[in-house]
Amino acid sequence: MPADTFYFSIIRDPVALAESSFAYYKEVAPAFRKAKGLGDFVDDPNKYYDPRLRNNHYARNLLWFDFGMDNNANFSVELAQHGEATIRQTFRLILVSEYFDQSMILLRHALCWPLDAVVSFSLNARQQKPSSNSVMSGSWVGKAAVAAGVGARAGRSQGKMLPNLSLTDHQREKLRQWNALDWYLYKAFNRTFWEDIDKFGRAQMEREVALLRMRREILGRVCLKDGGKPVEAYRIRDKNIRPFQSGVVKILGYELQPGLDNATRTACLRMIRPEIQYKDLLDSKQFPRAVQPQLGQQGQLAAGGAFVRHDSSRTGEKMMMGEAEMERERDWDGSRIMKSNQTLKGVREKERLR
Template identity: 75%
Template sequence: MLRWLVCGRLGPVWMWKALLLFVAIAFAGQLLGVIFNKSSVQPAARSIFSSPDAQGPSLGSCQPHSHIMFLKTHKTASSTVLNMLYRFGEERDLRFALPLGYQLGYPLPFNAHRVKGYRGPRAMEFHIMGNHMRFNKPEVEKVMPADTFYFSIIRDPVSLAESSFAYYKEVAPAFRKAKSLGDFADDPKKYYDPRLRNNHYARNLLWFDFGMDHNANYSLALAQHGEALIRRTFKLILLSEHFDQSMILLRHALCWPLDAVVSFSLNARQQKPSGLGGMSGSWVGKAAAAAGVSVRGGHSQAKTPPNLSLTGEQREKLRQWNALDWHLYKAFNQTFWEEIHRFGLAEMQQEVALLRTRRDDLARVCLRDGGKPVEAYRIRDKNIRPFQSGLVKILGYELQPGLDNTTRTACLRMIRPEIQYKDVLDVKQFPRDPSVQAQQGQQSKGRVVAAGGSFLRQDSSRTGERLVGGETGGRTVEEGARDWDGSHLTRTNQTLTRGQEKGRLR
């Protein structure tokens, strides 16, 4: 009866068998197709930058900071830090407080109108500020929101002097006159004239970058006052000698993923003869503005690298010569290690190890020859060649060939030199904006190139600066000068006197 029902009413058995077989084959084919498709697209989807290791150890429920001001000090690995800020902001479409040129008015005290697109306080939200400036807190606060996180990085003044001497040997008159760094250290006053432009690179450069008078005679009271000014504004001061530990502290302070603070060393120097050959004229002009140096006459010839050797006695003399910087370094070095002890030594060691492992992994993926830095002329892509300045070679990197688009984009961000990166961000942030171009043109008309390639406004009425000394290389000083805490500064026999409402510090 059942067989009759199936055959008669529902069709013959062979038809049902065929239907079941067809369904089984279709299901198996679909399953195999999914597996095949997954295996074929998996390599492209599994970029190293999207792996779980990119996030690093959990930071809890904190939210990433996006309002950040980084005081980019000179010769302190600050270009590498700026690259991190550029990457973080670009990936998240944040707005940068970019300079009209390549620096925010340096070496003049910062003025808010140096920011491209600035229309007045709170007229526009800026997220990140990090290009070279001489710090001026009231003007910075006109640009950056009230909840901005301020941080900077410093370096032992002796190591900083070595790097500055190599980089600015032909720019700072005090360095140019000295046969070697040791020769300068033996008798700095023999070579140093505070009236000459660009000599700020030769004495208390950190103090100068923080916006204070680097030529003031040292006193403990003055040094402590400057330290206190910095502490009230800057939430974190990093040390370039302990860069990896600094990055871990920064990552936790900003609540950033691990990859945001992984970097390859940028603007690294090689102490061998170097020239500017092979660099196009346009890049030379742009980079001269960025570095505050001059480029004389087309292609310069290779020159002997500077002698940076120092005796123990000469190192101590440099600390005395840079006494204000030395005070800052000792004070914030102590604070730095107090921060690490609060963080936990074992935890710090673990995170530093993860950071270094991650850097090695990214270097193997991103960089040709395992990440070894190379001379600029060897880099095939001219758009990522670092600018050459001074008497030493500045090294760069080459990308690994054959990278997929996603990985290549992320790798390129990590090695793109500062000047080129600023241009990329500028184009993205100001795509053919006629009003901004007009503003930039007006600013450029008000500047002249002084000796050493630094920019000086011809019309100084807005900033209140003037030149002293009878020569074109004169140093800029401020009329009715004030520190950025509002205290009056006057000079008495080259010793800084600070007038305050309650008493005086000398």
């Protein structure tokens, strides 16, 4: 990457992160699989946790792991300080998930972006704090989902009981001790985050957060069907905006308003495209492969070259150019999608959302 690349990241309270990890990865992480609930795991983590087993990184110091460090290292202040210093050398801005709107304001000013560049809707949302009968809680996601006909109250049976994420205050404290390296990072960068807000100005931050939320509400009415109520994935007909389902917990998504003009649809889709589909799109931009024309086919290449991303590892497909063109369709941003496996084929730069 260029020397002046701007690196930023975001952190989350280790307790909230553990709740999310347990919900998403209960069937993936061996440390979670046999625990009756998150509290059961926290009461005796060493009973369930084996650092040698694959995917157990989800169960301890996940922030530390994501920053490229050994999540199984024994905590010491010296090690934690060294890790913090290493992160600060690379990342110019660390945001905080619990203060997402304030984070977006700091980010937009750091990168000189317009307000609309950081307007977003909640994506990859799971049902929060499920109760013992597997019904969604009173969170905004839960209320909207129940109103939209999701869950047991709407008469739909659950295939499996949702994970029990309830914790006592004592268990929350034990969870912070179990994730001591993460807790150290969170406290350190949370302190820096609020120092940055003080430099920015608390009053100015309040004004800009209010503008951001107002703009989100306006775009929600413009973009989202049924007032922006999140819906279960099976209700979303467009596969390009259907969220991937991880484990037992249902991941909700959105449907677009019908009849949007092309420019508005482009802007709206950028705010609701799920992470996996967005990753495929970014992959096609970051790792383009120039199509080598066969003899007599030079005229088929667009000026400046055409680019495709061929991922044969997913499907083993091998197509001639003509066959591939027949099986691709253009996406909203000019990328092409293989109908067979939904791998994105970027062919031109996206319009910028201004």
